[in-house]
Amino acid sequence: MLKRVHFPASPLPYLLVAPQVLITLVFFIWPASQALWQSFLIEDAFGLSTEFVWFENFEALFHDSQYLASFWRTLVFSGAVAFLSMSFALALAAFADHVGRGAGTYRTLLIWPYAVAPVLAGALWLFMFNPTLGILPYLLEMVGYEWNHHLNGTQAMLLVILAAAWKQVAYNFLFYLAAMQSIPRSVIEAAAIDGAGPVRRFFSIVFPLISPTTFFLLVINAVYAFFDTFGIIHAVTQGGPANATTTLVYKVFNDGFVGLDLGGSAAQSVILMALVIALTAVQFRFVEKRVEY
Amino acid sequence: MAGIKLENLIKSYGDTRILHGIDADIADGEMIVVVGPSGCGKSTLLRMVAGLEAVTAGRILIGERVVNDLEPSQRDIAMVFQNYALYPHMTVRQNMAYGLKIRGMSRAEIARRVDEAADILELRPYLDRKPRQLSGGQRQRVAMGRAIVRHPQVFLFDEPLSNLDAKLRVQMRLEIRKLQRRLGVTSIYVTHDQVEAMTLGDRLMVLNKGVVEQFGSPIELYERPASVFVAGFIGSPAMNFLPVRVEGDAAILPNGARLPAPARAAGEATLGARPEHLTPDEAGPVAVEVEVLEQLGAATLVHGRLEGTQHEMTVQLDGVRAPEAGRIMRFAPGQLHLFDAASGKRLAD
Ligand SMILES: Nc1ncnc2c1ncn2[C@@H]1O[C@H](COP(=O)(O)OP(=O)(O)OP(=O)(O)O)[C@@H](O)[C@H]1O
Ligand SMILES: [Mg+2]
Numbered sequence A: 001m002l003k004r005v006h007f008p009a010s011p012l013p014y015l016l017v018a019p020q021v022l023i024t025l026v027f028f029i030w031p032a033s034q035a036l037w038q039s040f041l042i043e044d045a046f047g048l049s050t051e052f053v054w055f056e057n058f059e060a061l062f063h064d065s066q067y068l069a070s071f072w073r074t075l076v077f078s079g080a081v082a083f084l085s086m087s088f089a090l091a092l093a094a095f096a097d098h099v100g101r102g103a104g105t106y107r108t109l110l111i112w113p114y115a116v117a118p119v120l121a122g123a124l125w126l127f128m129f130n131p132t133l134g135i136l137p138y139l140l141e142m143v144g145y146e147w148n149h150h151l152n153g154t155q156a157m158l159l160v161i162l163a164a165a166w167k168q169v170a171y172n173f174l175f176y177l178a179a180m181q182s183i184p185r186s187v188i189e190a191a192a193i194d195g196a197g198p199v200r201r202f203f204s205i206v207f208p209l210i211s212p213t214t215f216f217l218l219v220i221n222a223v224y225a226f227f228d229t230f231g232i233i234h235a236v237t238q239g240g241p242a243n244a245t246t247t248l249v250y251k252v253f254n255d256g257f258v259g260l261d262l263g264g265s266a267a268q269s270v271i272l273m274a275l276v277i278a279l280t281a282v283q284f285r286f287v288e289k290r291v292e293y
Numbered sequence B: 001m002a003g004i005k006l007e008n009l010i011k012s013y014g015d016t017r018i019l020h021g022i023d024a025d026i027a028d029g030e031m032i033v034v035v036g037p038s039g040c041g042k043s044t045l046l047r048m049v050a051g052l053e054a055v056t057a058g059r060i061l062i063g064e065r066v067v068n069d070l071e072p073s074q075r076d077i078a079m080v081f082q083n084y085a086l087y088p089h090m091t092v093r094q095n096m097a098y099g100l101k102i103r104g105m106s107r108a109e110i111a112r113r114v115d116e117a118a119d120i121l122e123l124r125p126y127l128d129r130k131p132r133q134l135s136g137g138q139r140q141r142v143a144m145g146r147a148i149v150r151h152p153q154v155f156l157f158d159e160p161l162s163n164l165d166a167k168l169r170v171q172m173r174l175e176i177r178k179l180q181r182r183l184g185v186t187s188i189y190v191t192h193d194q195v196e197a198m199t200l201g202d203r204l205m206v207l208n209k210g211v212v213e214q215f216g217s218p219i220e221l222y223e224r225p226a227s228v229f230v231a232g233f234i235g236s237p238a239m240n241f242l243p244v245r246v247e248g249d250a251a252i253l254p255n256g257a258r259l260p261a262p263a264r265a266a267g268e269a270t271l272g273a274r275p276e277h278l279t280p281d282e283a284g285p286v287a288v289e290v291e292v293l294e295q296l297g298a299a300t301l302v303h304g305r306l307e308g309t310q311h312e313m314t315v316q317l318d319g320v321r322a323p324e325a326g327r328i329m330r331f332a333p334g335q336l337h338l339f340d341a342a343s344g345k346r347l348a349d
Helices: A014-036 A056-062 A065-096 A103-115 A118-129 A135-142 A153-181 A187-193 A198-209 A213-226 A230-236 A250-256 A263-287 B042-050 B091-102 B108-119 B136-148 B168-183 B194-200 B219-222 B227-233
Strands: A041-043 A048-050 B003-014 B016-026 B031-035 B056-064 B077-080 B153-159 B184-190 B203-208 B211-216 B239-247 B250-254 B258-260 B267-273 B278-280 B286-295 B301-306 B314-320 B328-333 B337-338
Touching: A014 A041, A014 A263, A014 B136, A041 A056, A041 A263, A056 A065, A056 A263, A065 A103, A065 A153, A065 A213, A065 A250, A103 A153, A103 B153, A118 A135, A118 A153, A118 A230, A153 A213, A153 A230, A187 A198, A187 B077, A198 A213, A213 A230, A213 A250, A213 A263, A250 A263, B016 B042, B016 B211, B031 B042, B031 B194, B042 B056, B042 B077, B042 B153, B042 B184, B077 B136, B091 B108, B091 B136, B108 B136, B136 B168, B153 B337, B168 B194, B184 B194, B194 B219, B203 B227, B211 B219, B211 B227, B227 B239, B227 B267, B227 B337, B239 B314, B278 B314
Parallel strands: B031 B184, B031 B203, B077 B153, B153 B184
Antiparallel strands: A041 A048, B003 B016, B003 B056, B203 B211, B239 B250, B239 B267, B250 B258, B267 B337, B278 B328, B286 B301, B286 B328, B301 B314
């Protein structure tokens, strides 16, 4: 029989977890339950009376063509952000894995964008693409392409995708680089001796071996694009023009704070919350389990 | 088929020189073993031949071709790594077929070669498994298989057996030897294990701090070691060394005992005597104070000190012996070696 170690009962552990519990309660559990409660209520236009309506807010949402459109828009947006930032990060990591000298500097430079706040990232891209002042519209005009994301919804979408993807590249890069460096050197060398050139080695050896990282980043980037891009969109397009860049999370804000439809906005955020929980569950379920070779 | 020629091969990392001009002429179909202590540059030498390290100076020829500037894939070599370096996401069959597929070989030919290799290495039952589902010995064989399906001109081995347990190591050692003989492929085999070196190599290259100490057949190295380093490295248990003063044709031990000098010399020198070349003899000149006995069954190792000195000595006796500790045993020397005291080089017989 192994003897259990007994610690004397002490308030210390409770004190130590208390701040974390408090933060979770105040900043997550409480607002979340507020939102859940709100989503069952309808307020009249003057805020004089509220009525408990069960799932009417949700029903209304799924009959609202605007909401459904923003759902699809968000999927496109997230897919594009994840794909762009991950493929770009992957390419950078593949090169960084090769360079010997100056690798440290190169890596540090690549990590910087991650430290930039979303709103600032948005502002940065906004300046670059400002139709009247920005450098890129100026260059585009020289090749005969007119850029004005205030008017053109596709261009606006492209711009927020670029800004959001750019910010996430650094994060993805770090994970990809770490994953690549954990592949034994000799495996790559064996492939070189077997006659595989760098490109072939990358696609037949490196990429399959870092697939767990790709999966992990896919979920992380999806979550990021779904929820963390509010700041960028708010700074760059405010969801416009004509709702062309209104993603789900932006719509929550727009309907709630601008449109003052508190019940509908709350219902939307409950749906978003459910999505996060689902994505996180997927993440835990599959990343915990080591991916099989 | 092709031999390998190394001409004044030099390797430096920055200002640090790792290999100081290696020369070697390896015949077609020969198996040479590069042996030396950790960090002496064995792997570096092998990786230069493979094309995985750049050559600082000198030339490498495979067959008639200078391969200094060729990619590993263009050198027609195959390498077996210490950690096997199998592709973890591919089956055994895919691992072996990978190099052939890249070379654009037909499916039928690939299948034929993989099956052939699988038969030679008894890997048939495992062809559809992934490396992680194999034992260490089986993985080792897959690594071998991946090398032989290519029918290369040269095999390179970097300590391929050092991750196996002792018994498997002996078995695989034999298999590698048989396989190399059967295929007749020129091979360079790197190891730090002198027993592996002695049993595998047609010739041994003893490397020390990036310099070739001696390059010759195993028996040559055993019987006529070129330096104190080689003498101490080859043979187990290691040779005994004693500082001596040579006067005429007598070598005088630190305790005053006189032995016949095995070579002409004058003044200070180092005398070498293998533990198995000392025979018990009541009238022998070498007196050893016994300290510890090691019973190996077939032999007994006597550890002690040269009588009246602090110089440690080891003697190997046949069968089971039981001389009690503290007793003095006397031995007659058989074959002796004499080395220069300063340079450690062998003195001419
Ligand atoms: N990339 C490198 N940069 C600088 N020095 C290196 C590099 N690679 C190896 N060395 C040095 O070269 C020397 C020889 O290394 P090498 O790997 O050839 O030794 P080895 O004989 O194979 O040793 P072991 O038996 O431990 O494998 C070592 O002193 C090592 O520190
Ligand atoms: Mg080595």
